[in-house]
Each structure stands twice: as C-alpha cells, then as structure tokens.
Amino acid sequence: xxxxxxxxxxxxxxxxxxxxxxxxxxxxxxxxxxxxxxxxxxxxxxxxxxxxxxxxxxxxxxxxxxxxxxxxxxxxxxxxxxxxxxxxxxxxxxxxxxxxxxxxxxxxxxxxxxxxxxxxxxxxxxxxxxxxxxxxxxxxxxxxxxxxxxx
Numbered sequence: 001x002x003x004x005x006x007x008x009x010x011x012x013x014x015x016x017x018x019x020x021x022x023x024x025x026x027x028x029x030x031x032x033x034x035x036x037x038x039x040x041x042x043x044x045x046x047x048x049x050x051x052x053x054x055x056x057x058x059x060x061x062x063x064x065x066x067x068x069x070x071x072x073x074x075x076x077x078x079x080x081x082x083x084x085x086x087x088x089x090x091x092x093x094x095x096x097x098x099x100x101x102x103x104x105x106x107x108x109x110x111x112x113x114x115x116x117x118x119x120x121x122x123x124x125x126x127x128x129x130x131x132x133x134x135x136x137x138x139x140x141x142x143x144x145x146x147x148x149x150x151x
Contacts, residue, residue, distance in 0.1 A: 003020040003021060003044070004017060004018065004046070005019075005020040005042060005043050006057050007025075007039070007041065009029060010031070010033070011027065011029050011031040014029070015057035015058045015061060016028075016033075020035070079118050082099060083118045085102060086118070087122060093133070093137060093139075097139050099118050100139055103118070104150035109149050110149070111146055131148065
C-alpha cells in the first residue's frame with residue numbers, strides 16, 4: 001500500500017502531496033524536489049487524508065486561516081473511501097485484500113453486504129467472488145455465519 005506525505009517546496013513555499021516511496025517530485029513552480037532532502041509534514045495511507053492535509057498546510061502557510069467552506073472537501077462515506085483506495089490497485093488479489101482490510105478496520109467484522117457497498121462504487125468484481133477468492137487465498141476468515149474478518 002502506498003504511503004502519502006505532504007512537503008513544502010523550498011522555492012515557492014507551497015505545500016504539495018507526494019507518494020512517500022518516490023525519489024523525486026516536481027512542483028507546479030517547475031522545481032524538481034529530491035524527497036530525501038525534505039521533511040514530510042504528514043504521512044498517511046489515504047489519498048483523501050492527503051488532499052485535506054495539503055489544503056490545511058497551504059492555508060496555514062498563507063496566514064493560518066481556515067479554508068472557506070465551499071473549498072473544503074466533503075467527507076465521503078467510508079465505503080467510498082475504501083473503494084477509492086482499492087481502485088488504483090491493478091492486481092486483483094491485492095485489491096481484494098485492501099477491501100477486506102479496510103472493512104475490517106471500519107467494522108471489525110464485515111458481511112457480504114458491506115463488500116457489495118464497496119464493489120458498487122468500484123464496479124470490478126462480484127461480492128460473492130471477492131469473498132470466495134479471499135477465503136481461497138487465506139486472506140479472510142469467517143467469524144460467524146456470514147461474517148468475515150481480514151487476517
């Protein structure tokens with residue numbers, strides 16, 4: 001899973017979101033930034049949290065005022081957040097594992113209906129197939145009748 005961080009460009013002073021595992025990034029001002037030489041102000045697994053943190057950092061850098069209401073991102077339902085994290089993963093098994101872990105973090109134990117809510121946003125695999133393949137690869141286990149937990 002990717003880690004995301006917030007850095008500040010040494011040339012223009014704006015905050016920027018980056019993938020923490022990359023070596024370099026380019027700022028909108030044109031400067032190439034070597035990430036090993038910069039301090040990460042924030043670290044997260046979620047691109048949604050990253051976007052919010054970049055906005056807050058830029059607001060703080062510009063004078064410490066909160067962002068205007070209309071510019072704040074609306075919080076999505078947790079199922080959409082899990083689907084967004086899984087959407088960028090190309091490997092189907094890894095994508096399913098991210099879904100299972102996200103649901104386990106959200107609800108401790110999840111059902112096929114929870115998987116259905118995530119897959120309705122993704123539109124990639126059927127929930128029944130996801131449950132079957134996750135069990136086949138020993139990535140989840142059944143804790144009760146129709147309830148599952150990620151390993």
